Amino acid sequence: MTASAAPVDAVRARPVDVLGSWARHNAWAIGLLGFLALLLAYTKLIQPSYGVAGVQGLAISALPLALAAVAQAIVVISGGIDLSIGSMMALTSVVAAVLMKGQPEEFGVVVVVAVVLLGLFLGAVNGSLVVLTRVPDIVVTLAMSFVWAGCALLVLQSPGGAATKWLKDLILGSLGSAWVPKAAVVLIVIVALVWIPVRRSRFGLSLYAIGSNRPAAFRSGVSVGRTRILAYMLMGGFTALAGLSLIASTGIGTPVPGPYTLMSVAAVVLGGVSLAGGRGGVFGPIVGVVILQIIRTDMTFLNVDPNMAVVAQGVILIGVVMVGSLVQLRRSRA
């Protein structure tokens, strides 16, 4: 497991090694960006009119899933998985939509803060249950996905509520150049503001440590239980933001969970995060989300039957994981 110890090694290694190891550890991300460029070129080829409007739509439609993928990535890095992300998004978005309906603009700020706090709380519940009961993450979060979806239905029976105007304006349109969608800026700012400090903190190191080798992390003095709960809390915060971006883009709250749990897992794996934990980052999954979204757009351009698009999603999910596990198998043999 030398690769997973990279954050520590990289600091002490010689410059040449640093460059080499940087390229090696980011090989997946570099490859992904190349693939993304190819896909964009291909999209332009099959749909010459694809341009500013396409990029705008892409950024807005990718935003909720991108935030959900960041949330999932954090938990997966810590060695867990959260199957309740879709339900938590539904719950946070309906709570926000119900609270915002008919309220003045300024009140929306209070709602946004409250919903993010709610997300942190939901995450803390998931994390505490996983740590205290010692039941596998999959079982606890699968069960909690029922609970949160049920709560969402209690809050709002059918799609309704409303989103504050400034929240919608925050992600609609562009900033400066028409090629820079606001949604993308919002995403980058949020992730940079939260993830980079976390990544460089003691907590960030603990996060990778417990995902990589839990007993070793414990013996090195990492408080495993606390770190896991914090990872789930951070996940809850990002999931709440994903829920907020959902009502910002659609304007209403929907109590039925979307396909976000599954897609977030797909994006995380596509983004180079190992499901075994301890390896990867959050920027890879974001690129993964954009790739998944473009593939979907391309299939519409190519007039592919939307049902076959569902098939393609499943095949991509399986294919990506298959390639990922083959790479891992070869690595462990080498």
Next chain:
Amino acid sequence: MSETVQPESTRNPWLTLAAWRGIFRDRPMIPLLALLVLLVLASQLVRPGMVSPGWAGVIIRASIPLAILAGCQTLTMLTGGIDLSVGAVASMAGFVTATLVHGPGGVPVAIAVALSASALAGLLNGIGIGVFRVHPLIMTLGMGLVVLGFANVWQLQTVQTGTGVPEGIRWLGSQLFAGVLPFSLLVFVPLAALILVGLWRTGYGRLLYAIGDNPIAARLSGARSWQVIIVLYVVSALLAGIAGLLILGLTNIASVRLADSYVLPSVAAAVIGGTSIMGGRGGYGGTIVGALILTVLTSLISALGFPEAARQILFGAIIVAVAAAYTRVTSES
């Protein structure tokens, strides 16, 4: 643990926590059956006169598809896996059967095609998990999407032909013998016997436990785990297909999302029945009782007039609580 401070012999063994733990750990059927009886009594209290032979028949009829699907989860969970494609596979099997009824060959061909398609999905699951080492959760979730997508395509292809639920399947899925015993027991009892005997008495059943308990040890002992896994997921998909046919008969509706709502309860039934998702521990007997418990609970909740949301919340809470209880009693032995 405070019990260990005092000598065990000075205390009544029936009053120590350790003794209860022992019962819970070694004979999980006893507390499970007690819980089932408790729920039945609660139903009778909530609505006096509710519990009757007819009611029992309806409960058993509703439990059978759930118990079969929970069998898929039990078998796969024994090896440390899970099969989340059962909802899509069961729905697809039911839907394909309903669309092919009026086609050439009639009902037998329709059922054969449906079960072959199920087996194919299971084969792909098994190859992905056994050979390519894809995480079972991901593989089966992805396969669920693939099956759902193809079922939707098939739906568009067959809009003109229409659907029909064969009389025999409707009879098997929904009729009660003498108003008490559901005819679906004719399918379920042999299946359940096969699974129970298969797990207890055959080498294949032992292999499932061995692989789930310690895959490396199983491999070193000569088990070809990839073959075991492929067969396992084919069996699981076939069971799901059969459950889909029964659900088709029970609901009398052909839909590509027919069995979606069964997926999470099927996992819940297996977990409640004492099968560990980490593999190597559990059995089908507990799962059957787990399916009955969930069905009685559902009927109790609707008798109380709670909304669907409350049922979901309660189900989730029960899964966490029961799984936590099992983890506690089995890990501190």
